Amino acid sequence: MLSKLTQVDPSETxxxxxxxxxxxxxxxxxxxxxxxxxxxxxxxxxxxxxxxxHKEVWDIGDREVAKIRSKPILxxxxxxxxNVMVKDxxxxxxxxxxxxxxxxxxxxxxxxxxLIALELAAEALFHKK
Amino acid sequence: MSTAxxxxxxxxxxxxxxxxxxxxxxxxxxxYAKIISEFRKAETLGRxxxxxxxxxxxxxxxxxxxxxxxxxxxxxxxxxxxxxxxIKSLPLSSFIPMPEIxxxxxxxxxxxxxxxxxxxxxxxxxxxxxxxxxxxxGMNKTHGIEYFGDTLPSVIIxxxxxxxx
Numbered sequence: 001m002l003s004k005l006t007q008v009d010p011s012e013t014x015x016x017x018x019x020x021x022x023x024x025x026x027x028x029x030x031x032x033x034x035x036x037x038x039x040x041x042x043x044x045x046x047x048x049x050x051x052x053x054h055k056e057v058w059d060i061g062d063r064e065v066a067k068i069r070s071k072p073i074l075x076x077x078x079x080x081x082x083n084v085m086v087k088d089x090x091x092x093x094x095x096x097x098x099x100x101x102x103x104x105x106x107x108x109x110x111x112x113x114x115l116i117a118l119e120l121a122a123e124a125l126f127h128k129k
Numbered sequence: 130m131s132t133a134x135x136x137x138x139x140x141x142x143x144x145x146x147x148x149x150x151x152x153x154x155x156x157x158x159x160x161y162a163k164i165i166s167e168f169r170k171a172e173t174l175g176r177x178x179x180x181x182x183x184x185x186x187x188x189x190x191x192x193x194x195x196x197x198x199x200x201x202x203x204x205x206x207x208x209x210x211x212x213x214x215x216i217k218s219l220p221l222s223s224f225i226p227m228p229e230i231x232x233x234x235x236x237x238x239x240x241x242x243x244x245x246x247x248x249x250x251x252x253x254x255x256x257x258x259x260x261x262x263x264x265x266x267g268m269n270k271t272h273g274i275e276y277f278g279d280t281l282p283s284v285i286i287x288x289x290x291x292x293x294x
Contacts, residue, residue: 019198022187022231025243032241033251034233039200071198110235111272114251114263122247122265 008091008101010082014046016124017061018075024126031077031126033117036103044103046091049078058129064097077124087116176227180216183230184209184238191232202236207256211277212238215254218281225289237261242292250292252285264288 008014016035018024023035038044047064049057061073081091090105106113149157190196191204212230219225228240239253250264254277262285263272275282 017198020196020232021190023197025229028243030243032229032231032243033249034231034239037234039234040202041200045199065198069195069198109272109274110261111263111274114253114261115265115270115272118249118251118263118265119247119270122249 006093008048008081008093010085012048012050012081013078014081014084014091014101015049015057016044016046016077017065017073018077019066019069019071019073021074024075026128029126031121031124033114033121035077036117036120037113038106042104042106046101046103048099048101060099064100073129075126075128077126079120079124083120083123087119177216180227180230181213184212184216187230187232187238196232197234199234201234204232204236204238205256208236208238208254211254211256215240215277220286224293242289244292248292250288260285262288264292266291
């Protein structure tokens with residue numbers, strides 16, 4: 001089990017749960033860039049999923065995201081932490097809930113955010129639920 | 130040196146046979162060209178209608194905060210109206226497909242042209258007469274912000290051409 005203080009290693013896999021129908025394409029099996037854009041606090045919420053099964057990942061999404069937000073999980077986008085860090089972003093463990101982290105350090109400029117989100121979406125692996 | 134020979138059994142529907150002569154033939158040629166032009170216009174306008182319908186759906190679905198299941202800001206009417214204006218200002222070209230509409234968590238509306246892995250161009254507006262754009266063209270990248278007045282900024286058209294032409 002990961003502790004609160006464990007720093008995120010570049011080799012870890014992060015998962016972004018998708019609850020919006022317009023943020024993925026089923027026909028192309030891809031996630032779209034807005035799924036990675038930061039919220040108004042400059043953070044993108046993700047979960048650290050290395051070492052656990054697909055079922056456990058979906059369980060985390062249902063328990064820690066869908067239930068709290070009262071919206072179903074429609075899919076998830078998995079991405080390597082190294083792909084995030086190489087773009088000068090940070091992945092900060094933010095528990096509870098367990099395994100939760102935020103992608104922070106986004107540039108102020110909106111067009112730079114969009115470019116980084118396009119790259120993350122291109123590098124992510126989409127799983128439809 | 131080679132000689133061009135017209136292919137008589139492989140005419141495109143949009144090509145009028147050029148073997149006729151005289152004023153009647155010229156008149157028919159112009160009439161045929163007009164029909165093809167109207168047909169193409171109707172086809173393109175049909176695709177614009179589909180995108181505008183998609184925009185309506187996004188606006189209805191995302192006009193209250195938290196629509197993404199996280200903390201997204203609501204899509205405003207200003208953003209909706211500006212996106213409508215943006216879509217109507219896009220070049221009517223058969224080479225450039227209509228974009229996919231996608232809401233953004235800051236309350237903006239995005240238009241995305243995905244062509245393949247690391248081949249994508251995206252723009253967005255929020256009702257502030259500004260277009261935020263970014264694109265991946267293989268290993269090459271671009272991004273920026275342009276003023277959106279009466280016409281679509283040329284840099285947007287250039288990037289779409291870069292992706293599709």
